[in-house]
Amino acid sequence: MNIEQQIREFLTGQSAKAYQVFGSHPVHKYGQDGIEFRVYAPNAVNMQLVGDFNDWNGWNMEHQTHGIWTIFCKDIPQGALYKYRTTTQEGRVIDRADPFAFHSELRPGNASAVFDVDHYHWNDENWMAQRNKNYTRPMSIYELHAGSWRRDTEHIPANATPEEQENGRMLTYRELADQLIPYVKEQGFSHIELMPLTEYPFDGSWGYQATGYFSATSRYGDPYGLMELIDRCHQAHIGVILDVVPLHFVTDFFGLHQFDGGFVYESQYENLRYTEWGTVLFDYTKPHVLSFMKSSLDFWINYYHIDGLRFDAVSQLIFKNGDPNAPLNDPGIWFLKNTNFYLQQTYPNVMLMAEDSSNYIKVTAPPQYGGLGFDYKWDLGWMNDTLQYLSMHPNDRNYSRHTLMFSMAYFYNDIFILPLSHDEVVHGKHTIIDKMWGNYEQKFSQARLLYLYMCAHPGKVLNFMGNEIAEFREWDENKQLGWNLMEYPMHDSFNRYCRHLHKIGLEYRALYDTEYDPRAFRWLDTPSAPATVFAFVRRSADEQQAIACVMNFGLQPVTVSIPGLSGEWRELVNTDNTSYSGSGVINSDNIHGQVRLAPLSGCLLCRG
Incomplete structure (x- = not known):
């Protein structure tokens, strides 16, 4: 396809490969090698290229049709910094980063950087050939923030920021690969989800307020470093999901905001901006x-071999201002349907996930059937109800049985992921362990019970970093996790318990191969048991395996008779096992319809 056709597709909303045309690209032109720069600035009076290769003195760009500006330059090295110097219709002169840059200057600098992303050698052919959407495969996701999962406190560079001098240096992408991959394998997670890596100026935004939609943040290295991290994850059989933010961008004036003096990427109406x-x-x-964002999402999948995209703030794209009582946001819905349909057709084995807090129907239905086209939706209702239930005094739980059970009333309306994400452990909300009712020991007992319920409940699972070590300190993007907690017996045993649960989730097919089939789940009657006792069973697709979950959320020990547990069962895990710092009330290997449970404890049973 020639450039004119590609530009026409970009302007008419049909392009998903605009990054092949815009930005900076190595080309052979006029008999010599060089870099061609191209930018869309329809409101500009003049555009110049400035950079460290011309002492930031402007080279005039050629104005072509449809607001396209271009220039060919020889002798531009890899990593060269540049911007577009824009003269607006009002006569202002402003320097802008390249909206299509593949790399960026390390903050607080904000220039774009020339980078040829075409020559990384991938070694993940086996992974790419067998990956799929995991509907009938186990999937346990470890969400993390690359800059604060772990820090280097020993090798602090001379030019380190005061924050880095106090809290340690962020790891590079390659250093993350060295430490993160073995940890994730040991913990039993199948996937990692990286919080946004599209370039962003302010650390405190966590990447959710971006400027570079094609640029992997330079905080942790260059694009090849991120490619290597993902490549090595794939070689270790770990999938990689990337958080993306298609709703909004920052007002920083070097970015997209009033890019050429006009409103290129935002509305010209202030009340819609x-x-x-x-x-x-x-x-x-x-x-x-539409072409810009669709191309950005295509780029991350195409160039970085991303296995899944998690769309942030989907409810804001569905409803105006994210208010379910407000009118539908028709342009946002069209963007989701159009983009997801394209991505589903082009990358049928890549997962699309919605962080949506609304009750909008058919989020995970295909666009051709009136849906938004996602593969999974975060079940924020399950998260809120479950954490609310566990924050109650156990005596009050007698009257709130429906709170814990409600998730299954709507579970089969969409295809859900159960999230305990970063949003639940910041801004005064307390961490997961600290949300639990009770004293120190009771919090641990209930946290073990929470993760048992999460493991056994239908739906894929997601946990934010630190949840697996029972972190009491709320997450701070400037500090690494409290790894010293592992020196304390309660935290060490809790992590050992979580590892065991993850591996059970990966091993037992009744917990994953029929998750979205309502015939494979059944609540079990527990006659004469307190209202704080729950039991349910799940079955594998071939019905040869069954897993039962029995839970006691009350303060008294119970012996639960469960008529639905016919046959002989064995206990896979008990939250009260002494190896997990419990009191030691467990069940024998041969269980026939009756289960003993300590206060605030539960167990998984297996038949077949």
């Missing part, structure tokens, strides 16, 4: 904005 967070909404009534 800004979010409650002080950021700027993408205007999806403009076809080229």
